[in-house]
Amino acid sequence: MASRWGREGIAAPGVRHERRLVVRGVRKGLRTASGEVREILADVSFEVAPGELVAVVGPSGAGKTTLLRTISGLLAPDEGEVRYGGEAVDDVPAWLSIVFQDYSKSLFPWMRNLDNVALALSGMGRHEREQRAAGALERVGLGAFARSYPWELSGGMQQRVALARALCGEVSVLVMDEPFASVDALTRTQLEDEVLRLWGEMGFSAILVTHDVGEAVYMADRVIALSSRPARIVGEVAIDLPRPRDHLATRQDPRFGQLYGEVLALVEGVGRPAAGGAPLPGPPAAPAVPPARHRQEEGDLP
């Protein structure tokens, strides 16, 4: 936390982020189409310090999105709790914002970008709402596109509009669900830096859910690795790379490679029933290995 991107003196005035987000013993099952309840989250616990950027990685289908929806208050956990400071999170709280993966659906095509951003603001006059939304668009470098429609912009720009929407209120915790998964690789690196810059400037805590280990290591203070379904935490890696980070320098840092390997080992080492220790409750012995996991046959890591 010592040297944070542009943190010095630019933090948004008046907003204090000093509470910890605590996820404790969260379990969640979801009903499948055939009516049976499938366990998605098996006992997930972790904490996010004020201003910390935590990445959650896991194999696809692990239940990352379910975890994120539970943390955000979109889903109630079956067991366990999510607390922020002393406050329990039930419906999406005012201090929490979400960036969804699919900007083409989360931005509404019948609203101009300004209105899409202003949608997240309430409890103020129209003028102030629009002013603030315009400010948020300015902040992500899209001030000139306030009057355009989202579908007139490129994918990366649209996700920046979504980012502006998430950050236009007084946000203390930003939750991102694979926010860069739907854009091309170059745009992706730009967006990653954009998010790091805003995080540095505004000082919120952030949870980044991703299946991209490199992205998690590049961005986060700490990476939490999830097992495949039902998801539990199999380990975490503190990322001690210096900030500000930079795509060229950081990714060429030997330490980056080491950390990348550590996280990958955690992620790759799980997913087979035997590796995680005791067999998990829920679906019986049948190894529920999703098709995307066949790579683990070769790389046999702990």
Add this chain to the structure above:
Amino acid sequence: MTTVGLAGGTGAPGGRVGRVASRLTGPAASRSALGLTGLLAAFAVWQWTSLLVHNPIYPSATSALSDIGTMFTGGNLASVVGVSLVRLGLGFGLSGLLGVGLGLLLGYSRTARDYLSSVVDFLRSIPFPLVLPLLVLLAGLGTSTVVMLVVLTALWPVLVTTADAAASVDPLVHDVVRACKLSRARAFRRVLVPAILPEILAGLRVAVGVSLAALVIAEMIGSSNGIGYFIVNAESSYDSRATFAGVVVLGGIGWLADTAFLAVERRALRGRPS
């Protein structure tokens, strides 16, 4: 639908006329040019077949049009059409309000859907013109009976398309509504209705046609004025010219209603990706 089909714009199947017209004045003008061409062709076919048939039961296009003119200026056709238009507006408007309202309720509320979807399916399979005599006994001859039948008939396409569209709105939209902490009223006004506006409008457009058909049926039996009564009255007095005039006017009302509706639809969907 023809208007939409022909509206293919600058691209494909516009035909030579369309292409020439669009090169001159743009797609909107070409659309009306094509529409006019089609109408003229239809009248030409009518005129030609009437000359072939040569029977007073089947008047020519020109004589029918001049009849309409005299019936409007000298006769009572204007007031007849006026009465029907008011009923059409009332019936369609009420079907739209009820259909969209109930459709939103059914589509967005799982509970309402569980309770009401069987009732809706039961009611909408009833051909309500069959119970028209009962409506007449209930409400007498006149506007209330006619409007009731129109609503009972035209309500369903609006309700069903609205409810289906609402029920299949992407779950992410609901997540966004919650993530943006929208109040219920604001959610409906800004998101949940606009999200399905194209489908609502499609349902309403079907209802325009259904309303007109129901109107005529209702007026034939349940009323002593209006265009439906005018036609059935002309038929029973073997006045084929008045019958034809009435039918042509009816077609004109339908065409006008649909054109007006399309204009409203275009306006309502302005600023969306096509």
